[in-house]
Amino acid sequence: MKTLRITTLAIFATAAIYAQDLKQNEVPTNLLNAFQKTYSNASDVEWELDSETYKVEFDLNDLEQEIWYTKDGIIVKREMEITEKDLPSAVLSAIKSKYVGYKIDSIELIEMDNKKTYEVELEKGWTQELKVVFDVNGDVLSSVED
Template sequence: MKNLKIAVFALFATAALSAQEIAIDKVPANLNSNFQKEYANATDIEWELDKGNYKVEFDLDKMEKEIWYSKNGEVLKTEMEVAIEDIPTAVAATIKNNYPNYDIDEIELTEENGKKIYEVELEKWFNDDVKMLIAADGSIIK
C-alpha cells in the first residue's frame, strides 16, 4: 500500500508539471458547450490545458471521469472509474483466473484510438497489491 501511495504522489506531481488548470472562460466556447450538453449532470468540473489539448476532470454518477479534447473538440482519450459489476465478462474471468484470492480495489477504463483497456488494482491481505492492464477481450496487456 505504501508503494501505491508513493506512485500516486509521483503521478500527481508529474501531472501538475505538465498540465495547467484553466478558468472556464479560457475553454473554447464550442468545446465547453458540447461538454455541457453531453454531461449535464457532471459535478466538480475542472479544465486543464495539457500539451496543447484540453482536459476536463469531473464526477458523474459518483465516479471520476477525465476526457482529453483536441483544440477542434475531437475526443482524444477518456479515462473513467468503472464499477465491478460493469466490467466485461472476459475481463472478470481473466482477473478471477489469474488472481482468484485477490479483491478488486479499483478499476479504470481508458479509451483511446478505438481501444478499451481496463486498469485493475487488486489487493490481498499481507500481500503486495497487483496492477493489471487487460484488454476488453480479456487478454492481459501487462
C-alpha cells in the same frame, strides 16, 4: 506502497509543471458547449490545458471521469471509473481464474485510439496489491505490483 506514494507525488509534480488549470471562461466555447451538452449532470468539473490538449476531470453518478480533447473538440482519450458489474465477462473470468484470492479494489475503463482497456487494481490481504491492464477479451496487457 512507498513506491506508489513516490510515483504519485512525481506525477502530481510533473503535472503541476506542465498542466495549467483553467477557469471555465478560459475553455474554448466549442469544447465547453460540447462537454456541457453531453455531461449536463457532471459535478466537480475541473479543466486543464496540457500542451495542446484540454483535459476535463469530473464526477458523474459518483464515479470519476477524465476526457482529453483536441482544441477542435475531438476526444483523444477517456478514462472512466466503473463498477465490477460493468466489466466484460471475459475480464471478470480472467480475474477469477488468474488471480485467485484477490479482490477488486477499483476499475478504470480507458478508451484511446478506438480501443478499450480495463485497468483493475487488485488486493490480496493487507500487503499484496496488483495493477493489471486487460483488453476486452480478458487478455492481460500488463501487470505491476503496487
